[in-house]
Amino acid sequence: MMATIGTPTSRVDGRAKVTGAAKYAAEFTAPDLVYGVVVNSTMPRGRIVSIDTSRALAVAGVIDVLTHKNRVKMAEKDDDYRDDVAPENGAPFRPLYDDKVHFNYQPVALVVAEDEDTARFAATLVAIDYQAESFTTDLQARREQAIKVDKPVKPRGDAVKALAGAAVRHDAEYFIPAEYHNPMELYGATAVWHHGGKLTVYDKTQGVQNVQRYVCSVFGLKSEDVQVISPFVGGAFGSGLRPQYEVALATMAALKLQRSVRVVLSRAQMYGLCYRPATIERLALGAKQDGALAALTHEAIAMTSQHEAFSRNDIGWGDVLYRSETSRATHRLAKLDVPTPGDMRAPGAATGVYALECAMDELAVALKMDPVELRLRCYSDEDQDKGLPFSSKQLKECYRQAANAFGWPKRSPEPRAMRDGSELVGWGMASGVWEALQMPFASRIVLTANGHVEVSSAASDIGTGTYTIVAQVAADMLGVDIADVTVKLGDSTLPQAQVEGGSWTAASISHAIVNAADDIRARLLLIALDMPDSSLKELKRDEVTLVDGAIASIADPGRKIAISDVMRHGGLERIEKERGSDFAEDDKHAHNTHSAIFAEVKVDEELGIIRVTRVVNAVAAGRILNTKTAASQIMGGVVWGIGMALHEEALIDHRFGRIMNANIAEYHVPVNADVHDIKVIFVEEQDAVINRMGIKGVGEIGIVGVAAAIANAVYHATGKRVRDLPITLDKVVS
Structure with missing residues (x-):
């Protein structure tokens, strides 16, 4: 067996993606699934005076039209619902919360119907009257009113004086316009309603546990009643770090109708989400x-x-x-x-x-x-x-x-x-x-007697190759072939993980895997030392490694025992260990x-x-x-x-x-x-x-x-x- 870390290893999830076996948030189904289509505001600031939904509700197949007037109960204070990457004193936007319009393309209603085409047509029939207020969307027009924000960058010396006395000077202004993520996969969520009020929510996100906490806090749900799953993400680039409004709307509709609901945003509607600021x-x-x-x-x-x-x-x-x-x-x-x-x-x-x-x-x-x-x-x-x-x-x-x-x-x-x-x-x-x-992540490893390894974590793979590097690290740390490693990611019930962003996931999850593998190696050594005529007698934990399906001496690779023999001696079908990344402060x-x-x-x-x-x-x-x-x-x-x-x-x-x-x-x-x-x-x-x-x-x-x-x-x-x-x-x- 060859070590795979540092090698050009092909994606372990590649076949699933190119054959269509990989399922994304808007591809999961349920027997009673209905479809929601968002109605967006057509003005940037003001109040909703009235919403006439009668024509939409008259369309055959339309089940309901949700607005701020008939939605389910939501958290009223910002402190009651935050996400892991919210700005200071900030919180995710609450769709359909009240009659205020904060920006163009803001969601102001959700039409729910038996099929998506019907919902999309009926959405065009929702009539809304607004009371417009003055607004501005021009950065240049507001630059003089810009407020200073604290940043951890300290001044050093008198830069103004030094600049004035410099032999050569350059002073110029540069401008970067607003840019949008435009991931290939549209933002979508499928909220599956279960008997008793439990929900399984499939969402396009970079952090399933972040979305779970958000959904529970916004709608007052118990964490054990909401499972968020996102096994594959068709690109995100940061747009999925915070919960987007499709997951709130799908959950809201599922709770109100007690049915499974899917909400998928159009490409144009995704321009009402986050972006790189101008x-x-x-x-x-x-x-x-x-x-x-x-x-x-x-x-x-x-x-x-x-x-x-x-x-x-x-x-x-x-x-x-x-x-x-x-x-x-x-x-x-x-x-x-x-x-x-x-x-x-x-x-x-x-x-x-x-x-x-x-x-x-x-x-x-x-x-x-x-x-x-x-x-x-x-x-x-x-x-x-x-x-x-x-x-x-x-x-x-x-x-x-x-x-x-x-x-x-x-x-x-x-x-x-x-x-x-x-x-x-x-x-x-x-x-x-x-x-x-690097951030605190956790992983769970299960090693079975037949040499198979399962690694699981709530971490996401947004297309960067997390499945593959998890498989690589686990294979090398446990001495098995990468083909014998199964990876489970993107499920809120799995071991703790931060959102996938900031380029921290590879380092963070790899060390959680290494730590769990260390514990498995220690357990195997303890059993091996108890075996009659053990070739590993007197060796300590840091003196052995797992390689080619055996536990072996690092100094003398000939001193080894097959892992299957060790587990048989210990009467074990499997060894399971869960550990965090445990980074030391530097x-x-x-x-x-x-x-x-x-x-x-x-x-x-x-x-x-x-x-x-x-x-x-x-x-x-x-x-x-x-x-x-x-x-x-x-x-x-x-x-x-x-x-x-x-x-x-x-x-x-x-x-x-x-x-x-x-x-x-x-x-x-x-x-x-x-x-x-x-x-x-x-x-x-x-x-x-x-x-x-x-x-x-x-x-x-x-x-x-x-x-x-x-x-x-x-x-x-x-x-x-x-x-x-x-x-x-x-x-x-x-």
């Missing part, structure tokens, strides 16, 4: 003639809703990446009449590092210095805000390997100096950084992943059409559990970075507070023709401090810095600096 980023850099930073200031102004103050860390990444004598960072929020924003892949870093890395490129131009050389001269070996060294940081090696693979030394530094026929060629680069987080180091991104663009000189023809992304993220699925994560992040740089933008008509391109036809995302050569390099990085396996996680780091590298390449190709995303042809040729 953000204004202002960067000012002051440098000495040799490139050393004397000052760094970063101000972010982001949009949020009127009812929640959502924000993430846009402003602290400069202190992590670059050494600067002084720094100052502030974060402000503009409250608008919109849904609450949410986490989207690398929240805060994708936006903040975009602005930072574009500013560093502009500083390099002002200094007439190579962008890589500038970053090396400003390189920081510690998180300056925390005053802590990194547990590991191989960013210099990322620069070296990515630059060599890309061919960076051949770059002509002057803009518009490189051509390929009628196209201008541009080369740009950027740094990437993300947090290396307040002496900063924990981060790092990357270096090099991008090539080709720009049609006359038309301004931009193609990203090559990207090299070198990543230092500790021990890589599965080089195949991890590389896919980085590639996916690069593709999203291409979208962020060149395509994605929610267009809001501020006269109506409504998104005009709430569909995938007009909300542009990269397609196959937009994606060319992507090379992923994993830089070897040993980290004995962060955790016993040296795992960091790769879900987020793949997108960070990609948009900046492309934007910098566009400048190099054209000589035109575009600071507001996306970079469209009109901005290049104007």
Whole structure:
């Protein structure tokens, strides 16, 4: 048997997904299943004066129309219902709670019918009168009224004074529009009603136990009466960290009608959910003639809703990446009449590092210095805000390997100096950084006498490959073939798990598995030592390992006993152990992943059409559990970075507070023709401090810095600096 950790192992759930055997939230059925279709508001702020449901109720097959007037009882105070990732003093939006309208596309009614087509038709017949109130959805219009929010980023020195006295200065504003997740699977929930009032809820979510707690708190249900299941998720990217309103509506209808109910949102309705907030980023850099930073200031102004103050860390990444004598960072929020924003892949870093890395490129131009050389001269070996060294940081090696693979030394530094026929060629680069987080997870392992292993946890797999790395770690820790491992995930009745996000799941669940496997090994050794003429006599727990279906001495592999013989001697059919991840607190180091991104663009000189023809992304993220699925994560992040740089933008008509391109036809995302050569390099990085396996996680780091590298390449190709995303042809040729 070969060890699988660190190898390019194919997904263990791949066959189920490509054959259709994998079932998603809206594919589970029940004998009495009925269908709910949401009616959304058509104005951004005000009150509902009246709702006329008579025409809808007259349609054959319509069972009920739920509104704020006839819904079941819900929690009245925000403190009575929160979710695990709610902003401070925030709580998930309560659909159909009262007559207030907070944003356009807010759900205001639910039509329930015997079939979905009937419900969809009847929903068009619900007539609603509103009392409109003044509103604004424009971040620029509210920027002066933005409120400051506390962020754990401390000022260092007098950055304003240092900036004024710097030999070379750069000061500019960058803009990132609101972006939407657009996962392939639509948001949907199937609430199955059982006799006695118990519910099984199938929901598209990144955290089944989070949804269970939310549903129970909102509707006053007992935890033992609600089971939430989400075995497979067709993409989420952060949109499923918080419970979305479809699960509340499906549960509400099931409780009221005492029938099983399915609610699936349309693609357009998903634009009324969370999103990456539009953000204004202002960067000012002051440098000495040799490139050393004397000052760094970063101000972010982001949009949020009127009812929640959502924000993430846009402003602290400069202190992590670059050494600067002084720094100052502030974060402000503009409250608008919109849904609450949410986490989207690398929240805060994708936006903040975009602005930072574009500013560093502009500083390099002002200094007439190579962008890589500038970053090396400003390189920081510690998180300056925390005053802590990194547990590991191989960013210099990322620069070296990515630059060599890309061919960076051949770059002509002057803009518009490189051509390929009628196209201008541009080369740009950027740094990437993300947090290396780990959270308390638990796993249960069952080892049977015939050598089969079952691993279970409430953790989710949102398409990142969690099923596979769980199987890999369990197989290697228990000395069995990966084909003999069954993995169960995404069920609220399984051992505790946090939501899947922040790139923390791989490290967190792997250590829970290792700890449970340790306990199984200890139990097997205890039995083995009791066996007559045991070859493992006098060996201790840390002196044996499980390999090839046997418990064996690490120092002398010939001293071994088959696990089946050990369990037979102990009279055991199975051994079951459940353990948590048990991470030790480390307040002496900063924990981060790092990357270096090099991008090539080709720009049609006359038309301004931009193609990203090559990207090299070198990543230092500790021990890589599965080089195949991890590389896919980085590639996916690069593709999203291409979208962020060149395509994605929610267009809001501020006269109506409504998104005009709430569909995938007009909300542009990269397609196959937009994606060319992507090379992923994993830089070897040993980290004995962060955790016993040296795992960091790769879900987020793949997108960070990609948009900046492309934007910098566009400048190099054209000589035109575009600071507001996306970079469209009109901005290049104007």
